[in-house]
Amino acid sequence: MTREMTGAKMVVQALKDQGVDTVFGYPGGAVLPIYDEVFQQNDIRHILVRHEQGAVHAAEGYARSTGKPGVVLVTSGPGATNAVTGITDALMDSIPIVVLTGQVPTFMIGSDAFQEADTVGITRACTKHNWLVKDTDRLSATIHEAFHVAVNGRPGPVLIDIPKDVQFATGTYTPPKPSASHYQPRVKGDLDSITELVEAMETAKKPVFYTGGGVINSGPAASQLLRELIEATGFPITSTLMGLGAYPASGANWLGMLGMHGLYEANLAMHDCDLMINIGARFDDRITGRSDAFSPNSIKAHVDIDPSSINKVIKTDIPIVGDVAHVLEDILKVWKSRGRKTDAANVKAWHKQIDEWRKVNCLAYRPATSSIKPQHALERLEALTKDRKDRFICTEVGQHQMWAAQYMGFDEPNHWMTSGGLGTMGYGFPSSVGVQIAHPDALVINVAGEASWLMNMQEMGTAVQYRLPVKQFILNNERLGMVRQWQELLHGERYSHSWSEALPDFVKLAEAFGAKGILCDNPADLDDAIAEMLAYDGPVIFDCVVEKHENCFPMIPSGKPHNEMLLGEAETQGVIDSKGSVLV
Amino acid sequence: MSPLHIQKGSTSHSAYNLRPSFSDIEERHTLAVLVDNEAGVLARVIGLFSGRGYNIESLTVAEVDHTGHLSRITIVTTGTPQVIAQIKAQLGRIVSVHDVHDLTTEGASVERELAMLKVAGEGERRVEALRIAEIFRANVVDSTLGSFVFEITGAPDKIDAFADLMRPLGLVEIARTGVAALLRGT
Numbered sequence: 001m002t003r004e005m006t007g008a009k010m011v012v013q014a015l016k017d018q019g020v021d022t023v024f025g026y027p028g029g030a031v032l033p034i035y036d037e038v039f040q041q042n043d044i045r046h047i048l049v050r051h052e053q054g055a056v057h058a059a060e061g062y063a064r065s066t067g068k069p070g071v072v073l074v075t076s077g078p079g080a081t082n083a084v085t086g087i088t089d090a091l092m093d094s095i096p097i098v099v100l101t102g103q104v105p106t107f108m109i110g111s112d113a114f115q116e117a118d119t120v121g122i123t124r125a126c127t128k129h130n131w132l133v134k135d136t137d138r139l140s141a142t143i144h145e146a147f148h149v150a151v152n153g154r155p156g157p158v159l160i161d162i163p164k165d166v167q168f169a170t171g172t173y174t175p176p177k178p179s180a181s182h183y184q185p186r187v188k189g190d191l192d193s194i195t196e197l198v199e200a201m202e203t204a205k206k207p208v209f210y211t212g213g214g215v216i217n218s219g220p221a222a223s224q225l226l227r228e229l230i231e232a233t234g235f236p237i238t239s240t241l242m243g244l245g246a247y248p249a250s251g252a253n254w255l256g257m258l259g260m261h262g263l264y265e266a267n268l269a270m271h272d273c274d275l276m277i278n279i280g281a282r283f284d285d286r287i288t289g290r291s292d293a294f295s296p297n298s299i300k301a302h303v304d305i306d307p308s309s310i311n312k313v314i315k316t317d318i319p320i321v322g323d324v325a326h327v328l329e330d331i332l333k334v335w336k337s338r339g340r341k342t343d344a345a346n347v348k349a350w351h352k353q354i355d356e357w358r359k360v361n362c363l364a365y366r367p368a369t370s371s372i373k374p375q376h377a378l379e380r381l382e383a384l385t386k387d388r389k390d391r392f393i394c395t396e397v398g399q400h401q402m403w404a405a406q407y408m409g410f411d412e413p414n415h416w417m418t419s420g421g422l423g424t425m426g427y428g429f430p431s432s433v434g435v436q437i438a439h440p441d442a443l444v445i446n447v448a449g450e451a452s453w454l455m456n457m458q459e460m461g462t463a464v465q466y467r468l469p470v471k472q473f474i475l476n477n478e479r480l481g482m483v484r485q486w487q488e489l490l491h492g493e494r495y496s497h498s499w500s501e502a503l504p505d506f507v508k509l510a511e512a513f514g515a516k517g518i519l520c521d522n523p524a525d526l527d528d529a530i531a532e533m534l535a536y537d538g539p540v541i542f543d544c545v546v547e548k549h550e551n552c553f554p555m556i557p558s559g560k561p562h563n564e565m566l567l568g569e570a571e572t573q574g575v576i577d578s579k580g581s582v583l584v
Numbered sequence: 585m586s587p588l589h590i591q592k593g594s595t596s597h598s599a600y601n602l603r604p605s606f607s608d609i610e611e612r613h614t615l616a617v618l619v620d621n622e623a624g625v626l627a628r629v630i631g632l633f634s635g636r637g638y639n640i641e642s643l644t645v646a647e648v649d650h651t652g653h654l655s656r657i658t659i660v661t662t663g664t665p666q667v668i669a670q671i672k673a674q675l676g677r678i679v680s681v682h683d684v685h686d687l688t689t690e691g692a693s694v695e696r697e698l699a700m701l702k703v704a705g706e707g708e709r710r711v712e713a714l715r716i717a718e719i720f721r722a723n724v725v726d727s728t729l730g731s732f733v734f735e736i737t738g739a740p741d742k743i744d745a746f747a748d749l750m751r752p753l754g755l756v757e758i759a760r761t762g763v764a765a766l767l768r769g770t
Contacts, residue, residue: 120624121624121627124624124627124628124631125631125635128679129678129679129680132623132624149679153677154677182682183679306673306677307673307676307677308670308673308674308676308677310673311666311669311670312670312673315666
């Protein structure tokens with residue numbers, strides 16, 4: 001079925017045909033024809049954000065929590081450039097986003113027209129792919145191709161730049177056609193390599209699974225298969241920041257997060273293992289620490305849908321290019337058909353060793369009665385909310401983000417939204433808006449620091465306008481905590497510009513926007529205050545005034561291997577073997 | 585001192601100054617990349633090289649299949665085996681790239697480049713330039729009383745050698761097309 005219509009109408013029709021129900025956007029001159037079409041229909045809901053960066057982060061939150069691509073509609077020039085940070089964030093974390101930007105009319109491109117920017121040029125490096133559509137007849141096919149590219153292979157952001165005259169002109173609409181694209185990344189892993197991995201699993205004495213965001217991106221089936229494989233083999237499992245929830249934090253084989261602020265037992269298991277099975281993670285520098293001393297005695301298998309992730313940072317012995325769910329299914333099939341073998345005795349001894357490391361209790365901190373410890377605040381938030389199956393946690397970036405990853409448990413995928421690769425301060429609040437839009441009745445909490453939160457605080461307007469009961473749980477230490485921590489540890493305690501001067505009164509700020517504000521600075525009041533926040537049906541800013549100089553531990557300092565972690569208040573005496581001794 | 589025992593002024597604690605222990609022997613590879621002939625595709629390829637710090641020694645591009653809208657980009661690059669593998673993988677994931685071939689490893693290949701050289705001089709130097717051009721099978725495509733323009737095709741090192749000989753004889757200007765390459769045989 002083909003039909004004649006304007007480019008602007010085509011955009012709306014194509015989005016409908018792609019199953020889009022929500023668009024996050026902000027209007028402007030170069031997208032007015034599209035906004036006119038949005039106005040005249042009721043199938044697609046448009047959420048008006050307060051800044052284009054917020055639109056992209058909201059779409060990311062929507063995408064991460066639903067598994068569907070997020071859609072953004074912004075204008076030319078500043079609309080597009082404001083979206084760049086969000087697009088880069090989505091690229092680094094492999095989040096499928098389709099960004100539609102308006103552009104000045106084709107006959108004005110290159111004339112430095114009002115609100116003109118070379119959008120495809122600017123975003124070429126921060127999108128998975130982008131298009132400038134100069135012909136209305138090509139518009140619908142390009143939008144369909146954009147959705148195909150965004151969700152297939154390693155997901156990522158794509159952008160379509162649509163000049164205003166193309167929106168006004170009439171052309172022929174073509175509905176989506178499956179497999180019209182030459183872009184068909186491989187999803188099935190090579191069976192010989194999978195068999196090689198299974199053989200290594202059968203004889204491994206100290207195996208560990210190291211999983212990442214690729215498991216979540218692969219869909220719910222991947223998480224299910226991963227759980228089945230872990231339960232069947234009894235191998236311990238750790239995960240990156242991006243992969244939390246793929247395997248439940250309450251699971252018996254769970255080691256906790258690994259990496260720079262990962263758990264001691266997880267990092268030492270990575271360092272000492274003899275078989276590392278990387279499923280959908282990319283050996284980020286926050287994970288490996290010093291890469292030439294990374295897990296020196298292990299065979300490394302790496303499952304990734306992106307061939308360029310393999311051997312990029314760490315040399316891999318068993319590379320498997322494919323989609324996580326497909327590869328896990330084959331691993332299970334091959335392993336079962338060969339008799340479900342593992343070296344159970346040695347794996348048991350390995351678990352015992354891990355239990356020894358666990359006794360270090362690396363997340364221990366010195367409790368306080370006069371002030372709220374940030375770790376304590378998150379422990380209480382976790383205790384009071386963990387029974388809610390519909391709980392979604394977003395974070396900003398910094399100490400609070402690491403503490404949330406350490407002290408909160410995630411039992412399901414797609415319930416944890418954080419900016420991992422790019423580390424974008426200001427991600428959490430708009431992201432929580434996107435999650436709440438997708439899940440109107442869910443409990444959506446953004447664990448924030450006051451500095452990060454202020455970076456996109458304008459989205460309070462969005463939260464109030466759409467009556468989104470998002471809970472902004474701000475750990476307020478009046479500092480850029482992580483920057484301050486690095487300055488303390490690495491820069492001679494010279495705290496250059498790392499404190500938040502002239503902070504707003506968050507309670508009054510909430511009230512100014514028509515939301516609820518709660519201030520809590522006393523540990524004795526904390527539980528009641530959290531309960532008050534949870535009970536309120538509407539957006540809440542929770543100003544949790546915490547200890548100002550708390551550092552986030554454990555920590556692998558940059559340039560150090562896994563077994564040279566710094567522990568905070570944990571008891572280290574006599575528990576660590578000689579290998580892991582260089583500890584503070 | 586901080587608990588990390590980092591000396592004052594030291595920069596070795598940066599996370600970014602560390603490289604894994606891959607082989608550090610640099611190799612020269614010729615890559616043939618088949619791409620959609622669309623606006624911006626060359627920028628994508630070049631942007632990949634500049635953005636990730638890879639080398640380009642030579643790059644040629646032209647449409648090779650008009651009906652299929654395909655262009656062929658031939659890139660000569662240098663890097664360690666790990667970097668070369670990364671370049672190929674990174675090129676392969678660009679959506680407009682159809683195919684990446686490493687002509688250096690996939691079998692014997694032929695490489696050719698065309699160059700034009702302007703040589704100015706008089707008397708014996710002029711005669712000598714002509715004599716050497718003949719040895720290299722270079723053609724004279726323009727001549728004045730004081731100058732020649734030579735056209736030469738061959739592998740890049742042949743052109744290098746020719747240019748080296750022309751330099752003392754009055755080489756004024758050189759224009760090179762960059763390398764085009766094909767695998768030998770069927």
